[in-house]
Amino acid sequence: xxxxxxxxxxxxxxxxxxxxxxxxxxxxxxxxxxxxxxxxxxxxxxxxxxxxxxxxxxxxxxxxxxxxxxxxxxxxxxxxxxxxxxxxxxxxxxxxxxxxxxxxxxxxxxxxxxxxxxxxxxxxxxxxxxxxxxxxxxxxxxxxxxxxxxxxxxxxxxxxxxxxxxxxxxxxxxxxxxxxxxxxxxxxxxxxxxxxxxxxxxxxxxxxxxxxxxxxxxxxxxxxxxxxxxxxxxxxxxxxxxxxxxxxxxxxxxxxxxxxxxxxxxxxxxxxxxxxxxxxxxxxxxxxxxxxxxxxxxxxxxxxxxxxxxxxxxxxxxxxxxxxxxxxxxxxxxxxxxxxxxx
Numbered sequence: 001x002x003x004x005x006x007x008x009x010x011x012x013x014x015x016x017x018x019x020x021x022x023x024x025x026x027x028x029x030x031x032x033x034x035x036x037x038x039x040x041x042x043x044x045x046x047x048x049x050x051x052x053x054x055x056x057x058x059x060x061x062x063x064x065x066x067x068x069x070x071x072x073x074x075x076x077x078x079x080x081x082x083x084x085x086x087x088x089x090x091x092x093x094x095x096x097x098x099x100x101x102x103x104x105x106x107x108x109x110x111x112x113x114x115x116x117x118x119x120x121x122x123x124x125x126x127x128x129x130x131x132x133x134x135x136x137x138x139x140x141x142x143x144x145x146x147x148x149x150x151x152x153x154x155x156x157x158x159x160x161x162x163x164x165x166x167x168x169x170x171x172x173x174x175x176x177x178x179x180x181x182x183x184x185x186x187x188x189x190x191x192x193x194x195x196x197x198x199x200x201x202x203x204x205x206x207x208x209x210x211x212x213x214x215x216x217x218x219x220x221x222x223x224x225x226x227x228x229x230x231x232x233x234x235x236x237x238x239x240x241x242x243x244x245x246x247x248x249x250x251x252x253x254x255x256x257x258x259x260x261x262x263x264x265x266x267x268x269x270x271x272x273x274x275x276x277x278x279x280x281x282x283x284x285x286x287x288x289x290x291x292x293x294x295x296x297x298x299x300x301x302x303x304x305x306x307x308x309x310x311x312x313x314x315x316x317x318x319x320x321x322x323x324x325x326x327x328x329x330x331x332x333x334x335x336x337x338x339x340x341x342x343x
Contacts, residue, residue: 003153006229008037010220013236016167017247023061031065034138043141051092052133054085071118078111096161097126099147122147126157128165131265131282136168159233162296166238170245170263182249188260192218206241213240214258237298242279277311285329
């Protein structure tokens, strides 16, 4: 995996879940971490976006890891002008990651031509895709005409995209909370070793699983384990038990706690499904395989298969393919709520 320094994967995940930073500082830190992961020879840019209405696409909170090269200002301007609904629908609303040249032609052709005239090439993006249409995207600009990731690299970038999506959704939820303290309203608080200090609601039932996950994350962050980058990525999940994201909170004296915040994707339109079945259906609507859904939700592959089969049965079909083709799935693909939008 020549493009990825695996020893930097833990640092990237730490940057993702630093929810106590303000939005701009958080995004800058994420880009710096991505540059350490993929190399200083590239240019890194990120932003928040609202694609909930593909006819009214918005971008804000633009950040750069190393500043923008003067010769790239014009291509960035061209990119900002790309607001056609077909482009927004085919990229921001559909793709977790990809090369602009491979996935966004002919929409981005004017931008790529401008980049080529100035000695630059393709753009690769990691998209925190969310069914709401409100998300965060990180881009890597390279010199090569086309960015080609190996299958192994693609698998890692895909996992990073779901961490980006989960971390961004968690930040948005905290921003809407009356209290900005991470521990307020949390269903569980643990120390770094995984010892449960507080648990309420569903976390009282799942506290052992949360303790195990917290301890695994703390182990992945240790000096000896950082070199095992993909191993850390295996144990550090965007969600746990299909419900909680684990984030850091620093209290008096700099003491660190691990906080379990409820962070499910909102999926209210399937009243006949259980909460977990809704999560499976919504993530399947984003084009995820069962294995990818299992990783994203922090549950087993077997559990995903069982829940998928149950959801299909409730829809009156027998297979995953038939479930995804069901007319009711259009509700999941277009699911967004006005309360989720930011301006």
